[in-house]
Amino acid sequence: xxxxxxxxxxxxxxxxxxxxxxxxxxxxxxxxxxIFGILGPNGAGKTTAVECLQGLRHADGGNLRVLGLDPxxxxxxxxxxxxxxxxxxxxxxxxxxxxxLDLFASVVPGGGDWRxxxxxxxxxxxxxxxxxxxxxGQRQRLFVALALVNDPEVVFLDEMTTGLDPASRRVAWDxxxxxxxxxxxxxxxxxxxxxxxxxxxxxxxxxxxRLIALDTPSGLISRHATKRRVLFxxxxxxxxxxxxxxxxxxxxxTRDRVEVEGTGPVLAFVAAALIxxxxxxxxxxxxxxxLEDVYLSLTGTGRxx
Amino acid sequence: MRTxxxxxxxxxxxxxxxxxxVLFALALPLIILYVLGGVFGEEAEADIFRGVGAMxxxxxxxxxxxxxxxxxxxxPTHLAGYRERGVLKRFHASSVPAWAVGGxxxxxALVIASASSLLLVAAAALVYDFxxxxxxxxxxxxxxxxxxxxAALGVLLGAVLPTARAAQALGLLLWFTMMMLAGAGPPxxxxxxxxxxxxxxxxxxxxxxxxxxxxxxxxxxxSLLVVVVILVLSILLxxxxxxxx
Ligand SMILES: Nc1ncnc2c1ncn2[C@@H]1O[C@H](COP(=O)(O)OP(=O)(O)O)[C@@H](O)[C@H]1O
Ligand SMILES: [Mg+2]
Numbered sequence: 001x002x003x004x005x006x007x008x009x010x011x012x013x014x015x016x017x018x019x020x021x022x023x024x025x026x027x028x029x030x031x032x033x034x035i036f037g038i039l040g041p042n043g044a045g046k047t048t049a050v051e052c053l054q055g056l057r058h059a060d061g062g063n064l065r066v067l068g069l070d071p072x073x074x075x076x077x078x079x080x081x082x083x084x085x086x087x088x089x090x091x092x093x094x095x096x097x098x099x100x101l102d103l104f105a106s107v108v109p110g111g112g113d114w115r116x117x118x119x120x121x122x123x124x125x126x127x128x129x130x131x132x133x134x135x136x137g138q139r140q141r142l143f144v145a146l147a148l149v150n151d152p153e154v155v156f157l158d159e160m161t162t163g164l165d166p167a168s169r170r171v172a173w174d175x176x177x178x179x180x181x182x183x184x185x186x187x188x189x190x191x192x193x194x195x196x197x198x199x200x201x202x203x204x205x206x207x208x209x210r211l212i213a214l215d216t217p218s219g220l221i222s223r224h225a226t227k228r229r230v231l232f233x234x235x236x237x238x239x240x241x242x243x244x245x246x247x248x249x250x251x252x253x254t255r256d257r258v259e260v261e262g263t264g265p266v267l268a269f270v271a272a273a274l275i276x277x278x279x280x281x282x283x284x285x286x287x288x289x290x291l292e293d294v295y296l297s298l299t300g301t302g303r304x305x
Numbered sequence: 306m307r308t309x310x311x312x313x314x315x316x317x318x319x320x321x322x323x324x325x326x327v328l329f330a331l332a333l334p335l336i337i338l339y340v341l342g343g344v345f346g347e348e349a350e351a352d353i354f355r356g357v358g359a360m361x362x363x364x365x366x367x368x369x370x371x372x373x374x375x376x377x378x379x380x381p382t383h384l385a386g387y388r389e390r391g392v393l394k395r396f397h398a399s400s401v402p403a404w405a406v407g408g409x410x411x412x413x414a415l416v417i418a419s420a421s422s423l424l425l426v427a428a429a430a431l432v433y434d435f436x437x438x439x440x441x442x443x444x445x446x447x448x449x450x451x452x453x454x455x456a457a458l459g460v461l462l463g464a465v466l467p468t469a470r471a472a473q474a475l476g477l478l479l480w481f482t483m484m485m486l487a488g489a490g491p492p493x494x495x496x497x498x499x500x501x502x503x504x505x506x507x508x509x510x511x512x513x514x515x516x517x518x519x520x521x522x523x524x525x526x527x528s529l530l531v532v533v534v535i536l537v538l539s540i541l542l543x544x545x546x547x548x549x550x
Contacts, residue, residue: 086395
């Protein structure tokens with residue numbers, strides 16, 4: 001395989017904390033210019049993986065390359081050329097927003113003007129605010145601005161939208177797309193399905209220290225999600241007859257709201273059965289498979305809503 | 306170098322934004338001078354205090370004590386707190402080198418140590434009679450050397466201690482022990498000889514000797530060498546064992 005355009009190469013990554021295995025035999029490649037998502041439940045090993053790539057932790061086995069360099073031997077050079085937003089880190093409480101940007105910009109000369117980042121990330125009104133006084137979302141945006149201050153070739157964003165309100169999340173997505181338009185490769189760790197589905201060109205799903213799927217979001221959906229859900233409301237107390245309709249695999253009910261799980265043409269069969277029993281709900285609809293279904297069926301975690 | 310300069314400047318500004326810390330740094334020399342000096346500094350027998358009189362002995366010794374408080378308590382607590390909160394990890398990921406982090410602490414320490422020491426000498430001059438420096442350039446040189454040494458020792462402690470609490474507890478313990486045994490508390494001549502020999506193993510003892518020798522034109526032998534060795538070792542070990550998280 002031609003790897004000249006591979007910004008990140010991970011082959012058989014292994015990482016242990018003492019005797020605890022956090023990552024086992026994970027391999028993937030991130031191509032130049034793509035937005036690559038890493039999705040998975042808490043504790044899956046996502047942070048461990050990206051921190052090994054940034055040379056912040058030492059891999060115990062496997063082969064890693066970032067921009068063609070091995071993080072075990074060239075961590076300093078890698079860190080100068082990448083941007084990094086860590087899941088857990090902080091700044092001194094009393095440092096002002098502009099001071100942090102100015103300081104970090106001075107570490108790697110030749111980056112862009114930090115004043116631009118300040119404005120792009122909506123922090124210009126917070127220029128003189130102290131880090132300790134910022135809200136969770138403002139801190140998060142400052143960290144992303146800091147990650148971009150050296151004009152990196154690839155950025156690692158670890159749960160960057162956690163703690164942002166929905167509106168700021170949309171703004172963040174736009175800015176990530178803008179990073180991509182400028183040619184920056186983005187490695188995005190997230191646990192938000194909509195974020196992964198909307199933003200990522202390709203996705204790696206990690207679960208319990210292993211890679212369990214790797215594809216485009218639509219590829220994952222068409223391959224793994226065959227289930228459909230039919231939703232409607234009714235006050236009819238007894239719906240047991242629905243269980244035996246063709247193509248129905250399960251019926252869930254929460255007070256008036258009913259969710260029927262099934263395959264293929266389940267909608268038509270459910271509709272027919274409802275009419276037959278004298279029920280004509282006005283809100284009958286089918287919900288196509290989405291990434292969340294793929295994720296839940298692959299990781300075996302319970303419904304998170 | 307640009308990073309070191311920027312980081313030092315930022316750290317200095319951060320310090321000035323903490324009024325309590327600043328107050329403490331300025332109050333400490335006064336407390337040491339008027340309380341410790343009041344308790345231990347009145348005797349005038351010729352066979353103790355290296356034969357130079359109480360306050361001529363104690364003023365340079367207290368400068369050493371002020372410097373030791375910065376190196377043993379302030380710097381390690383500050384650095385360990387940064388580690389605990391993930392600030393060091395943030396610096397690391399953004400390519401701030403370890404030597405710049407340690408170097409900035411040393412620059413800030415030097416600034417506070419200078420301010421505190423000047424205050425101490427000025428306050429002493431108001432109340433006590435003591436010898437003027439034998440040679441001012443020598444005193445300034447000695448001061449810079451011992452201040453940098455204790456700052457480096459502080460960076461070493463801060464480089465490896467995991468939490469701010471641990472650093473503070475250990476720092477206080479070291480500082481008090483050294484103060485009592487190294488001749489900044491009771492005159493060393495009145496200590497039992499066992500304690501006195503433990504005292505001469507402490508860095509503070511040698512720092513005090515270097516300051517006094519410079520101030521009073523005495524010569525206590527190899528203390529200068531010991532200080533230089535501790536300085537070099539601290540820097541090497543701190544660079545070797547610096548932990549970001
Ligand atoms: N420094 C560490 N020491 C010991 N165990 C750790 C450390 N960091 C992470 N772990 C463990 O490794 C596993 C993976 O953690 P992490 O990479 O943070 O997962 P994720 O980012 O996917 O939530 C978890 O079980 C976590 O408890
Ligand atoms: Mg994580």
